[in-house]
Amino acid sequence: MNYQGGFETFREATKYMFRSPSPSDVLFVVLLFSLAVGFLIILPYLWSRYRAKIDLKKDFFNTGRSLGLEKEEIELLWRCADITKEPLKILQTKAVFEKCISRLVKEDASKIEMATQIRKKLRFDSLPWFLPLSNTKDIELYQTGFITYENNAYGSAVWEKNELELHIAILDTPLRPIQSGEKVKFSFLREGDGRYYFQGDVLRTYRDGTKLIIVLPHTDQLSKIQLRESLRWKVKIPAKAYIYKDANALSLEEPEDFIEGTIEDLSIQGIKLCFSGFLEARVEQKVYLYFDLKSHPIRALGTVRNVRSGTSKTCLGIKFENLSKADEDYIRKFIIEEQRELLRAYKMGELKEDFSSSEP
Numbered sequence: 001m002n003y004q005g006g007f008e009t010f011r012e013a014t015k016y017m018f019r020s021p022s023p024s025d026v027l028f029v030v031l032l033f034s035l036a037v038g039f040l041i042i043l044p045y046l047w048s049r050y051r052a053k054i055d056l057k058k059d060f061f062n063t064g065r066s067l068g069l070e071k072e073e074i075e076l077l078w079r080c081a082d083i084t085k086e087p088l089k090i091l092q093t094k095a096v097f098e099k100c101i102s103r104l105v106k107e108d109a110s111k112i113e114m115a116t117q118i119r120k121k122l123r124f125d126s127l128p129w130f131l132p133l134s135n136t137k138d139i140e141l142y143q144t145g146f147i148t149y150e151n152n153a154y155g156s157a158v159w160e161k162n163e164l165e166l167h168i169a170i171l172d173t174p175l176r177p178i179q180s181g182e183k184v185k186f187s188f189l190r191e192g193d194g195r196y197y198f199q200g201d202v203l204r205t206y207r208d209g210t211k212l213i214i215v216l217p218h219t220d221q222l223s224k225i226q227l228r229e230s231l232r233w234k235v236k237i238p239a240k241a242y243i244y245k246d247a248n249a250l251s252l253e254e255p256e257d258f259i260e261g262t263i264e265d266l267s268i269q270g271i272k273l274c275f276s277g278f279l280e281a282r283v284e285q286k287v288y289l290y291f292d293l294k295s296h297p298i299r300a301l302g303t304v305r306n307v308r309s310g311t312s313k314t315c316l317g318i319k320f321e322n323l324s325k326a327d328e329d330y331i332r333k334f335i336i337e338e339q340r341e342l343l344r345a346y347k348m349g350e351l352k353e354d355f356s357s358s359e360p
Contacts, residue, residue, distance in 0.1 A: 056081075056087060057078065057081075059088070060074070060078060060081065060087050060088060060091070061074050061078075063088060063091055064077070064091060067091060067121060067122060068121045069118065069121055069122075072114070073114060073117070073118050073121075076104060076111060076114060076115075076118070077090050077091065077097075077100060077101075077118070079104065080099075080100035080103065080104070083099075083100070083103075084096060084100075091122065094124045094127065094131070094134060094138075095134040095135075095220075097119075097122065097124055098124070098134060098135050098137055098138075098220065099220065101115045101118070101119070101163070102135075102163075102218065102220075105163045105164060106164075109164075112162070112163045112164070115163055116162075116163060126140075127140075128342070129191075129193070129234065130233075130234075130339060130342055130343075131343075132193060132194075132224065133190065133193075133196060133222055133224070134220060134222065135218060135219065135220035135222055136161075136166050136198060136216075136218045136219055136220075136222060137161065137163075137166075137218055139158055139161070139166070139188070139196075140158065141158055141159075141160070141161065142157055142158060142159075143157065143158045143188055143190075144156070144157045144188065145157070145158075145186055145187055145188025145189070146186070146187050146188070147168060147170060147178075147184050147185070147186055147214070148184065148185040148186075148187065149174060149178055149182070149184045149185075150175070150176070152174070152175060154170050154171070154172040154173075154174055155170075155171040155172045156168050156169060156170050156171055156172075156186065157169050157171060159208065159211075159213055160213075161218075163218075164217065164218060165203065165215050165216065165217060165218065166215070166216045166217075166218055167213050167214075167215050167216075168186060168213065168214050168215075168216065169208065169211045169212070169213050170211065170212045170213075170214065171211070174212070177205075177212070178202060178205060178212065178214055179202065179205070180202050180203065180204050180205060181201060181202060182201070182202050183199060183200070183201050183202075184199070184200065184202060184214065184216070185197055185198070185199045186198060186199075186200075186216070193224075194224045194225055194226045195224070195225040196222055196223065196224050196225075197222075197223050197225075198219055198221055198222050198223065199221075200216040200217055200219060201216075201217070202214050202215065202216060203215045203216065203217060231267060231335060232265040232266065232267045232272070233265060233266050233267065233335045233338060233339075234264065234265050235263055235264065235265060235266050236262055236263070236264065237262065237263040237266070237291055237292075237293065238260065238261075238262060238263075238291065238292075239260070239261055239262065239263045239271075239273055239289060239290065239291035240258035240259070240260055240261075240289075240290045240291065241258060241259055241260075241261055241273060241287050241288065241289055241290075242255035242257065242258050242259070242287065242288040243259075243281055243285055243286075243287050243304075244285060244286040244287070244288070245285075254288070254290075254299070255288050258290070259275060259279075260275075261273050261274055261275040261276075262274050262275075263291060264315070266293075266331065266334075266335070267331070267335070268320075268323070268328050268331050268332050268335075269319060269320060270302060270305070270317065270318050270319040270320050271289070271302075271317075271318050271320075272315055272316070272317055272318075273287075273289070273315065273316050273318055274313055274314065274315040274316075275313070275314050275315075275316075276312070276313060277311070277312065277313070277314070278309060278310065278311055278314055279309065279314035279316075281304055281307050281309075281314065281316055282304065282307065283304055283305065283306065283307060284303060284304060285303070285304045286301060286302070286303060286304075286321075287301070287302045287303070287304060287316070287318055288300075288301060288302075289301070289302055289318065293330065293331065293334055294334065296327075296330050298323075298327050298330075298331075300320050300321070300322055300323045300324075300327065301320075301321045301322045302318040302319055302320050302321055303318065303319050303321055304316050304317070304318055305317045305318065305319050
């Protein structure tokens with residue numbers, strides 16, 4: 001009898017064991033699993049993201065304060081943090097800063113004055129010669145160029161600028177007055193950099209004395225035509241040169257009667273070499289060059305490509321003809337190191353001169 005009762009109990013237990021789960025059982029298991037996943041995986045992940053953002057914001061504000069910004073100014077820039085993966089670049093990189101500030105002043109014109117103050121504190125109100133322009137706000141006042149309108153080009157100059165607009169004075173008289181809403185192109189040459197141009201619709205025009213001023217909106221659609229194959233880096237390096245009067249007189253031996261000058265810019269392609277007083281030289285003449293680049297001696301032949309003569313100074317543009325691979329690599333490395341050093345000095349507000357740190 002006891003055996004029979006035990007068997008019945010086992011059979012009932014087996015029946016419940018193999019019975020299909022009810023919807024409430026399934027829901028309970030799914031809910032339990034979801035809670036486990038959320039507690040063990042999702043919640044820690046969300047918390048780490050939250051902490052990372054808090055730490056990033058703290059770092060952003062600390063950096064802003066170290067650069068002399070007020071709390072309100074830092075908070076304004078922090079509003080751009082959601083459009084960049086690296087918010088600190090807003091404080092450190094002019095191109096990123098300008099995109100941020102352009103968006104902010106378009107959303108709220110009352111922030112224009114604050115934006116101007118922030119730009120000055122971050123030292124983004126001017127751009128040194130070794131950095132390319134990223135938008136029209138970087139163009140210097142009184143930069144000359146040409147306004148192209150109805151297939152005619154007119155001499156022009158940047159007259160004024162603010163956070164939203166660029167004012168350009170037409171120095172020549174247009175064949176027909178330029179009207180609001182019409183499209184024009186402004187092109188200009190930045191010495192040592194390249195030729196830039198952009199197009200825009202005229203917002204309005206006005207007169208400043210006899211000059212016609214056209215007002216264009218700022219843009220970051222600034223195109224550039226590189227005029228040289230390689231970057232020319234400004235330097236002040238003593239050099240010695242011998243100018244061959246006759247190309248047939250070229251010799252592998254080092255000349256004796258050098259004339260002394262100063263290299264004013266340098267690239268892997270050639271140099272700009274200047275001499276005191278008037279010097280008789282002509283294009284295509286061959287030149288023997290000798291100079292030390294941070295204790296590295298460089299000897300090379302070159303060809304005169306252009307001559308700029310005056311009573312007090314003569315400058316020759318010289319293209320290297322037989323520069324060795326080792327010397328070319330050394331010059332390239334030198335320029336890269338100089339760029340890094342000047343960029344560091346520029347960011348720290350220590351940049352005082354407009355030439356390379358290689359000056360003796």
